[in-house]
Amino acid sequence: MTETVTAGTSPALRTTVLARRNGKTPISLLVFALIGLIGFGVFGQSSDVTFNWTGNGDDVIIPNWVEDSKRIGIVFGILMLAITGVSGWFTWNRAKTPSWLVLLFGLLFVTALLASVGTGGRVPVIYLATGAISFAVPVVLGAVAGVMGERVGVVNIAIEGQLLLGAFMAAIIGTMTGNLFLGIASAMIGGAVVAMILAAFSIKYLVDQIIIGVVLNVLVAGITSFFYSAVMTRNSEGFNFPGTLSFLAIPGLSEIPLIGPILFENRITTYAVFIIVPLIGLLMYKTRWGLRLRAVGEHPLAADTVGINVNRTRFRVMTMAGLIAGLGGAALSVGSVGPFIRDMSAGQGYIALACVILGRWNPWYAAAAALMFGFARIFQVWAGQAGSGIPADFIAMIPYLVTLVAVAGFVGKSIGPAAAGKAYVKQ
Amino acid sequence: MTTETTSPATRKRGADEPAGRSNQILQEIMGGGAVRTVLAILCGFIVGAILIIATSEDVARVSGYFFSRPMDTVNAAWNAVAGGYGALFRGSIYNSEANSFAESVRPITETLRLGAPLIAAGLGIALSFRVGLFNIGGQGQLLIGVVFASYASFAWPLPYGLHLIVAVVFGILGAALWGSIVGLLKATTGAHEVIVTIMLNYVAFNLVTWLMRSGFLHDDAAGGNPQTIAPLDTAQLPTILGPGFGLHAGFLLVVAATVFYWWLMERSTIGYRFRTVGLNPNAARTAGMNVPKIYVVAMAASAAFVGIAGVNQTLGRAGGVTPSIDAGIGFDGITVALLGGGGAVGIFFAGLLFGAMKAGSPMMQIADVSPEVLLVVQGVIVLFIAAPPLVRAIFRLPSPVPAGPIATFVKNLFTRGKNS
Numbered sequence: 001m002t003e004t005v006t007a008g009t010s011p012a013l014r015t016t017v018l019a020r021r022n023g024k025t026p027i028s029l030l031v032f033a034l035i036g037l038i039g040f041g042v043f044g045q046s047s048d049v050t051f052n053w054t055g056n057g058d059d060v061i062i063p064n065w066v067e068d069s070k071r072i073g074i075v076f077g078i079l080m081l082a083i084t085g086v087s088g089w090f091t092w093n094r095a096k097t098p099s100w101l102v103l104l105f106g107l108l109f110v111t112a113l114l115a116s117v118g119t120g121g122r123v124p125v126i127y128l129a130t131g132a133i134s135f136a137v138p139v140v141l142g143a144v145a146g147v148m149g150e151r152v153g154v155v156n157i158a159i160e161g162q163l164l165l166g167a168f169m170a171a172i173i174g175t176m177t178g179n180l181f182l183g184i185a186s187a188m189i190g191g192a193v194v195a196m197i198l199a200a201f202s203i204k205y206l207v208d209q210i211i212i213g214v215v216l217n218v219l220v221a222g223i224t225s226f227f228y229s230a231v232m233t234r235n236s237e238g239f240n241f242p243g244t245l246s247f248l249a250i251p252g253l254s255e256i257p258l259i260g261p262i263l264f265e266n267r268i269t270t271y272a273v274f275i276i277v278p279l280i281g282l283l284m285y286k287t288r289w290g291l292r293l294r295a296v297g298e299h300p301l302a303a304d305t306v307g308i309n310v311n312r313t314r315f316r317v318m319t320m321a322g323l324i325a326g327l328g329g330a331a332l333s334v335g336s337v338g339p340f341i342r343d344m345s346a347g348q349g350y351i352a353l354a355c356v357i358l359g360r361w362n363p364w365y366a367a368a369a370a371l372m373f374g375f376a377r378i379f380q381v382w383a384g385q386a387g388s389g390i391p392a393d394f395i396a397m398i399p400y401l402v403t404l405v406a407v408a409g410f411v412g413k414s415i416g417p418a419a420a421g422k423a424y425v426k427q
Numbered sequence: 428m429t430t431e432t433t434s435p436a437t438r439k440r441g442a443d444e445p446a447g448r449s450n451q452i453l454q455e456i457m458g459g460g461a462v463r464t465v466l467a468i469l470c471g472f473i474v475g476a477i478l479i480i481a482t483s484e485d486v487a488r489v490s491g492y493f494f495s496r497p498m499d500t501v502n503a504a505w506n507a508v509a510g511g512y513g514a515l516f517r518g519s520i521y522n523s524e525a526n527s528f529a530e531s532v533r534p535i536t537e538t539l540r541l542g543a544p545l546i547a548a549g550l551g552i553a554l555s556f557r558v559g560l561f562n563i564g565g566q567g568q569l570l571i572g573v574v575f576a577s578y579a580s581f582a583w584p585l586p587y588g589l590h591l592i593v594a595v596v597f598g599i600l601g602a603a604l605w606g607s608i609v610g611l612l613k614a615t616t617g618a619h620e621v622i623v624t625i626m627l628n629y630v631a632f633n634l635v636t637w638l639m640r641s642g643f644l645h646d647d648a649a650g651g652n653p654q655t656i657a658p659l660d661t662a663q664l665p666t667i668l669g670p671g672f673g674l675h676a677g678f679l680l681v682v683a684a685t686v687f688y689w690w691l692m693e694r695s696t697i698g699y700r701f702r703t704v705g706l707n708p709n710a711a712r713t714a715g716m717n718v719p720k721i722y723v724v725a726m727a728a729s730a731a732f733v734g735i736a737g738v739n740q741t742l743g744r745a746g747g748v749t750p751s752i753d754a755g756i757g758f759d760g761i762t763v764a765l766l767g768g769g770g771a772v773g774i775f776f777a778g779l780l781f782g783a784m785k786a787g788s789p790m791m792q793i794a795d796v797s798p799e800v801l802l803v804v805q806g807v808i809v810l811f812i813a814a815p816p817l818v819r820a821i822f823r824l825p826s827p828v829p830a831g832p833i834a835t836f837v838k839n840l841f842t843r844g845k846n847s
Contacts, residue, residue, distance in 0.1 A: 215810050230482040
């Protein structure tokens with residue numbers, strides 16, 4: 001375990017003391033496994049549930065999976081306990097529980113949850129998956145922007161403002177020009193402008209990044225609310241009637257059963273996510289540009305010493321992140337409902353920020369965390385329709401509780417970019 | 428060998444250095460003093476005026492012949508701005524167009540009434556700032572305060588006076604409990620308070636909605652909608668100026684809270700500890716203070732002040748409340764705290780200013796100027812307050828502090844793990 005050292009102190013030393021065993025992961029898993037086993041298994045309703053894999057009008061039909069929901073709860077609960085045991089074994093040997101094991105655990109838990117809620121009826125898998133993805137799109141893009149910012153050393157609380165301004169710009173420019181792609185472009189520019197203001201204030205004026213981020217959110221909310229009420233509502237035909245992006249089915253791929261309708265029949269904003277997340281992941285970890293970016297966020301003094309212009313790098317990466325977050329904003333308005341609504345980002349920028357930390361500052365994991373939030377939202381909608389015994393308000397709470405547990409347990413001690421949140425002044 | 432012996436101390440200093448700078452930031456934010464605050468407010472209203480002119484239909488009409496009759500445009504612009512800000516003044520301070528004296532002074536009492544919860548929330552957030560914590564969980568803390576105060580107000584029939592005190596104390600206690608969760612998580616697991624407070628906001632909102640929809644707070648008269656049972660007469664905050672005015676004893680409660688805040692932060696031992704931890708947690712630890720414990724206490728105290736806002740909202744009315752009772756107050760507390768600069772007096776007047784904007788909004792709406800312009804004004808004001816160098820650059824004010832503390836300011840955000 002190495003200690004990270006800030007600029008100006010002696011070089012880091014490797015400590016030879018064995019790290020303490022951290023039992024938070026198995027304990028958290030145990031809690032969820034018991035909830036699953038007892039809640040969905042032992043006390044679950046015993047009735048058949050049908051997992052429905054095909055949408056209407058598909059050529060290839062995958063047979064439905066019909067099973068007793070109580071049996072699913074008990075079997076999966078025991079499997080989850082087994083994983084907890086494996087995790088405990090890893091912890092005892094001072095090893096980290098592999099993420100794929102936690103992922104498998106999550107999958108089992110979610111399946112048991114779905115079976116329990118859909119008991120006596122059916123679980124529309126495609127509906128849930130497409131819904132989760134489309135709800136997740138703005139959050140994923142915001143989270144990727146947040147990862148880029150923190151990796152380069154700027155904490156971006158203003159993702160919320162970038163999403164909101166993006167949504168606003170996409171709607172108003174999309175309506176005024178009648179061209180949704182111009183709307184998307186201006187949404188990206190809007191996001192970039194907010195990011196540039198944040199970068200300028202934190203880099204040039206050395207203002208605390210959290211404070212300026214919160215202030216920018218207030219400002220963007222004010223400006224968009226003002227124009228919404230002063231301009232858009234007075235003439236919604238002329239300023240706030242953009243329509244929505246159409247769904248594009250990719251020929252061939254969209255015919256694949258199950259995967260096709262989920263992944264290859266989407267709006268362009270969703271496809272953008274499929275490109276941006278791997279692209280940023282690749283750029284960040286496999287290219288010289290990414291190495292420099294991370295160096296600036298980890299140890300700006302060292303980066304400066306080898307000739308990287310720290311503040312210019314930060315400014316450029318922040319601008320790029322702003323473009324991505326602005327695109328996420330466009331996904332909120334024209335990529336979903338169409339017109340802009342006052343305060344329509346509704347805290348999703350803050351959720352994206354949580355995804356950054358949940359995803360351990362990695363674009364892939366952050367996107368996965370965002371997908372979890374997207375799933376929670378569609379699940380809430382579906383559980384309400386399915387007439388679940390669990391109150392909808394409780395279900396709505398789950399992702400936030402998971403985040404809290406994760407921040408306090410799984411990633412409480414995980415280490416982000418060392419210089420995130422710190423202004424760099426050339427000595 | 429020498430490096431090994433010196434390294435722990437060096438490491439400690441290196442890793443902990445960041446946390447000690449936050450109060451210097453705050454000092455710098457406060458340091459500009461009255462001049463900068465006034466200039467920031469001025470800038471805010473100027474930007475607001477520009478927006479009013481830009482969206483005014485009258486101005487747009489006469490600007491069509493700007494080059495033949497420029498004064499028409501100027502007059503229209505002036506009328507638009509004067510109409511909007513005049514309505515704000517009539518709605519928030521003194522209504523010169525009212526028929527009776529009571530009606531004329533009613534706006535200022537509305538400002539006091541609407542400013543009170545903002546002041547309370549601002550005090551709470553400012554307290555957390557001064558301990559070096561960033562509490563964005565005002566919404567959740569306020570809502571939990573509402574739940575506790577509301578429950579005490581209808582479930583426990585008690586005599587006049589006593590009931591009100593019990594309900595107020597219970598509400599503050601509830602908020603403090605909720606806030607202490609943040610401190611506990613931070614002190615024991617190192618979870619960053621910004622993320623924890625954001626998440627707890629959502630948890631609180633959903634929890635409170637559920638309690639009001641189907642839990643023990645639910646008023647059956649509201650049907651399937653989330654709404655609390657109305658407080659009993661004995662637990663309502665009495666009106667101060669009689670039935671014609673909405674102003675109630677909640678304002679007095681907030682005045683008392685402001686005085687208490689001043690005493691707590693400037694004169695008490697615990698306040699001294701708060702400020703020491705905010706200034707430099709390492710020095711505080713060296714001096715024998717239990718820093719994690721102070722984080723817990725500070726978050727509880729911060730939330731307690733926010734809870735006063737919740738109590739004020741719940742007991743200051745005759746009917747039940749809905750989950751939207753927060754009305755952005757928890758979040759506005761941040762802007763009030765930034766504008767007020769951390770001191771009791773500053774926060775008091777900052778809260779009143781924002782309360783005046785709330786009070787004047789309906790009148791602006793009547794004058795056909797979108798009151799949302801005031802949100803922009805607020806945003807611009809805090810932008811200028813939060814960025815002292817910007818105001819200095821615009822108005823060419825002298826630099827009060829050398830670039831030192833703010834330049835080296837480093838906040839150990841999201842990297843708390845390295846500290847322990």
